[in-house]
Amino acid sequence: MEKYLKQLTQKELGKMTNIAKAAAKLFNEKGYLETSMDDISVAAKLSKGGIYHYYSSKNEILYFISTNFMGLLLKDLEQELEQIQDPFEKIQFIISRHIGFYIKHISEAKTTIHEGHLLPPAYFKIIAEQEKQYHQIVSHVLSDFFGGHISKDQLKVVTFILFGTCNGIYFWYDPKRSMTPEELSGIIRDILCKGLLGFEVKTKTKMSGQEH
């Protein structure tokens, strides 16, 4: 972790990214714990000692992968959302962007989702903070969409369901198979949005109806 205090040269960062890419692929295929440093060193075409020249631990590789991915996911998101007025369109945009993004960086995404919790607390907290930030941005859009007519608990659940549904695809989606990311993204977006619209009606009716 101390490594990041010193300024990294472009060359160093390039090497680190190479190692991280090879590692992410392995973590995704076999899992973090099942992947040994020897495996990584073979995949990265560098000796084990060579890897430890750039990373001080296996954990640090995982951390590098996850924090870089989350950073990329957060980058420019808020500016992009500002360009859209309608909250419903914003949600559609978020779902499409999210799925497209995760499919494009599928190894890093799956690694972050499935292995991030293996990090020691000091590392994990930073990732969790980034996830929370992303979460809050989306949650805020959803809140706008429901026009405030939704409880905090419900909002939280709906947000989690949205992410859960999107992230669930990485258990089974295989880009080599028939469906393109765009088609898939479209189906999920349609189901979720229709579901949310229905949910909205129900919530708002309940609120304005003030049943006996």
Add this chain to the structure above:
Amino acid sequence: MEKYLKQLTQKELGKMTNIAKAAAKLFNEKGYLETSMDDISVAAKLSKGGIYHYYSSKNEILYFISTNFMGLLLKDLEQELEQIQDPFEKIQFIISRHIGFYIKHISEAKTTIHEGHLLPPAYFKIIAEQEKQYHQIVSHVLSDFFGGHISKDQLKVVTFILFGTCNGIYFWYDPKRSMTPEELSGIIRDILCKGLLGFEVKTKTKMSGQEH
């Protein structure tokens, strides 16, 4: 694996279930690989050798947990579904039952979902077969619901989305917190069903519309 060829006495099965319960809790908390046989022996209040008297490997414990859970999930499902006529009501029933079931056996459910793939192929195939069976039952109901007006690919995707959405809750749901399983189940059911109804309309329109 050979163990299961011989008939188990009630007493043996009880002991095995005890060990499995303790193990499932640990697997769920720390993960399969992070849990050592020593951990299990402490939790099950039995020495390591004692455990190996009932199970021939760590894998076999995981297998026992998963196959038992899947068996329980499949038990009586088809008969229960036969009691319902309307396909839409069947879907609602499946979602509620699924979530309720998983929350009730949360350690075993999460273990099966998240750790099952760590089993060697010979074991995993049996679990996968059970999952496939469950999958097909649900897929069939969905197919009925869409009245056949849905492609095989789409049906597959929709089925996966349904399970993905339901199973996503285990990443974050905490039964000790505010929302009850019934409330949560209701929200998910509503969103998904509304989404599916919307999806149905779109699909059917597309089909009957026969655009140029």
Add this chain to the structure above:
DNA sequence: GTAATTTTCGACCGACTGGTCGGATTTAAA
């Protein structure tokens, strides 16, 4: 050229893991 620095190597270490085994202890049978 040579000296200094960075990068790379791979043999090696200690810790830990899943699994074994001979025997101690408990239970059941006679």
Add this chain to the structure above:
DNA sequence: TTTAAATCCGACCAGTCGGTCGAAAATTAC
């Protein structure tokens, strides 16, 4: 009470892993 069988124990084994280190090789500076 004796004997046999089932149950349980924990020291031990072989193998794997993350990580170290001293030195070789490559690069850069002079």
